[in-house]
Amino acid sequence: MTKVRLFGGCLGFGFLLFALFSQAQVTTVQGKVTDSNSGDPIPFANLVFTGTTIGTTTDFDGNYLLKTSTKVDSLRVTYIGYKSKTKPIVNAKSQVVNFQLDEDIINLQEVVVLAGENPAWEVMRRVIKNKPENDKRKLIAYEYDTYTKVEIDVDNISDELREKKIMKKITMVLDSVDRIAGEDGKPILPLFISESISKIYYRDNPSLKKEFVEKTKINGLGVEDGTLIAQVIGSSFQEYNFYQNWLNIVSKEFVSPIADGWRLYYEYDLTDSLFIGNHYCYRLDFFPKSEQDLAFNGTLWVTKNGYAIKQLDVTVTRTANLNFIEKIKIQQELEPTTLGPWLPVKNRVLVDVGELTKTSAGMLAKFYTSNKNFVVNAPHSAKFYERSIEMAEDVRMYEDEKYWDTLRHEPLSLTEKNVIKMIDTLQNIPIVKTYVDLIKIAVNGYMKAGPLDIGPYIFTMAINDIEGLRLQSGFKTNIKFSNKWILGGQLGYGFVDEKFKYSAYVRNIISRKNWTTLTVRYRNDLARIGIEDEHLRIIPYFTWHSDGETLEEDIILMRRM
Numbered sequence: 001m002t003k004v005r006l007f008g009g010c011l012g013f014g015f016l017l018f019a020l021f022s023q024a025q026v027t028t029v030q031g032k033v034t035d036s037n038s039g040d041p042i043p044f045a046n047l048v049f050t051g052t053t054i055g056t057t058t059d060f061d062g063n064y065l066l067k068t069s070t071k072v073d074s075l076r077v078t079y080i081g082y083k084s085k086t087k088p089i090v091n092a093k094s095q096v097v098n099f100q101l102d103e104d105i106i107n108l109q110e111v112v113v114l115a116g117e118n119p120a121w122e123v124m125r126r127v128i129k130n131k132p133e134n135d136k137r138k139l140i141a142y143e144y145d146t147y148t149k150v151e152i153d154v155d156n157i158s159d160e161l162r163e164k165k166i167m168k169k170i171t172m173v174l175d176s177v178d179r180i181a182g183e184d185g186k187p188i189l190p191l192f193i194s195e196s197i198s199k200i201y202y203r204d205n206p207s208l209k210k211e212f213v214e215k216t217k218i219n220g221l222g223v224e225d226g227t228l229i230a231q232v233i234g235s236s237f238q239e240y241n242f243y244q245n246w247l248n249i250v251s252k253e254f255v256s257p258i259a260d261g262w263r264l265y266y267e268y269d270l271t272d273s274l275f276i277g278n279h280y281c282y283r284l285d286f287f288p289k290s291e292q293d294l295a296f297n298g299t300l301w302v303t304k305n306g307y308a309i310k311q312l313d314v315t316v317t318r319t320a321n322l323n324f325i326e327k328i329k330i331q332q333e334l335e336p337t338t339l340g341p342w343l344p345v346k347n348r349v350l351v352d353v354g355e356l357t358k359t360s361a362g363m364l365a366k367f368y369t370s371n372k373n374f375v376v377n378a379p380h381s382a383k384f385y386e387r388s389i390e391m392a393e394d395v396r397m398y399e400d401e402k403y404w405d406t407l408r409h410e411p412l413s414l415t416e417k418n419v420i421k422m423i424d425t426l427q428n429i430p431i432v433k434t435y436v437d438l439i440k441i442a443v444n445g446y447m448k449a450g451p452l453d454i455g456p457y458i459f460t461m462a463i464n465d466i467e468g469l470r471l472q473s474g475f476k477t478n479i480k481f482s483n484k485w486i487l488g489g490q491l492g493y494g495f496v497d498e499k500f501k502y503s504a505y506v507r508n509i510i511s512r513k514n515w516t517t518l519t520v521r522y523r524n525d526l527a528r529i530g531i532e533d534e535h536l537r538i539i540p541y542f543t544w545h546s547d548g549e550t551l552e553e554d555i556i557l558m559r560r561m
Contacts, residue, residue, distance in 0.1 A: 026069050027068050034099070034100050041062025043331055044079070044313060048075070050073070060346050077099045080285055085099055120269055124258070126307040135243035147196075148195065149366075150195075151190065156361055193220070193419050194218045201385065212392070243258065257298065265293055267286065267287055270283070276310050276311060279305070281302060284301075286299070308342050309332075312331065324354050333345055341376075346370050347371075348366075348367070350364065352364055394483070460473065466494065467495070471493055474489060476489075485508055487505075487506055488505050490503050503522065504523075506520050507520075
């Protein structure tokens with residue numbers, strides 16, 4: 001009996017060792033595939049262990065995870081429009097391997113004519129047939145929560161520009177920090193990165209749209225108040241619907257790859273089929289029949305069930321002859337709604353602006369949105385959409401990073417964290433800080449000093465017949481002091497009449513929605529009625545003249561715009 005138990009125990013122990021040994025032989029590789037020029041993720045790239053058929057594709061954010069118990073020594077990544085790359089890996093280990101891919105500038109399309117019909121055509125015919133059922137325009141209304149991220153960078157800095165005094169200081173920083181795009185990437189100079197949380201509302205018949213911006217946050221050189229930027233670069237900036245026959249991009253009409261007349265403009269290749277999430281999809285690569293056509297190069301992933309666009313990656317190149325634009329790349333991932341039509345859950349747009357001169361630099365503009373919590377066919381009244389863009393009163397009140405971690409649909413990538421870190425570093429370079437301050441003073445007329453704005457500098461010194469030389473200084477509080485109250489005042493002195501002039505005001509912002517303010521102002525100063533800026537903005541309660549002077553006193557004043 002004892003021998004049997006001992007044998008059984010040894011057998012069990014042997015199985016345990018075998019299981020542990022087998023588990024130890026598994027090779028696990030994960031990482032991210034990015035563009036070496038922009039640092040942006042490359043979704044849908046193909047990764048395969050060299051010499052095997054074991055592979056995977058990157059997700060929309062460029063991430064991948066691959067496992068195998070087969071003995072392997074390297075991993076290869078490929079994607080249309082990029083040069084393939086292979087990296088060594090350690091067998092039977094867990095490791096992180098990131099790839100940065102270079103664009104394949106010479107990307108000649110090869111058309112192979114075979115007997116019979118192109119198999120991609122049958123897929124495309126079914127896509128066109130099902131367009132009305134999959135197009136979001138079938139919905140009478142929809143709304144969703146959206147997270148928007150915008151980044152502006154300078155790239156391709158010329159050698160001549162690097163020799164400029166200010167650029168020498170900046171390039172020292174560029175050379176001392178990690179490259180934004182990764183170990184194989186090109187250095188770029190970030191200008192700013194912004195984030196916003198919004199609610200989007202849309203209804204049809206009549207066609208109305210509204211965006212309510214709940215929170216916004218900006219890190220940028222010389223950019224402190226993101227209110228205007230949040231309105232200009234909201235999520236609607238990247239609203240492209242490829243179910244339309246034509247898409248307006250930088251004031252030109254581009255034909256969609258699934259336009260009704262698709263065969264007139266595009267060549268197609270059915271290159272693969274795979275599962276993307278729970279959807280089995282066909283992969284279609286396409287390119288324009290003629291370089292002169294305003295059309296896209298790219299890839300579509302179309303679902304077998306319903307023939308809807310699941311993912312797309314399209315590019316407009318310099319052959320489209322867009323002024324100073326080297327490239328525009330648009331990527332989308334879509335999901336079906338409860339009623340059938342598909343809505344984009346993620347969008348990414350890259351605009352690459354070329355160098356204006358040989359001694360200048362280029363620019364990268366990146367836009368990203370993530371959408372969730374969709375509600376369909378529950379329209380609001382037409383009055384609800386009167387203001388197309390509306391902002392919460394506390395839109396800029398919360399900039400704590402931990403708080404924003406709870407708002408973001410997904411955390412910032414390492415690249416984006418490096419961008420913010422580099423912007424903070426650049427802002428503290430003395431020469432950059434000086435130039436930024438001078439530009440802000442020139443544009444705004446005020447110099448910021450904590451909760452106070454000192455100025456306006458345009459009126460610091462003046463000469464007239466009554467006062468002779470006049471010197472003046474003033475201030476007003478900013479949002480760091482209060483988001484409800486504004487205090488301000490000015491003090492001037494004329495060297496001929498030897499008199500002080502002064503003014504002071506208190507303003508309360510009652511409502512930002514309809515912009516209603518209540519102001520109390522007192523002023524004792526010279527003025528030219530009908531010309532001075534103050535007279536253009538307010539109506540004085542009473543005015544009288546005495547010895548060539550105009551004295552004004554503005555009692556409680558309500559203004560509504």
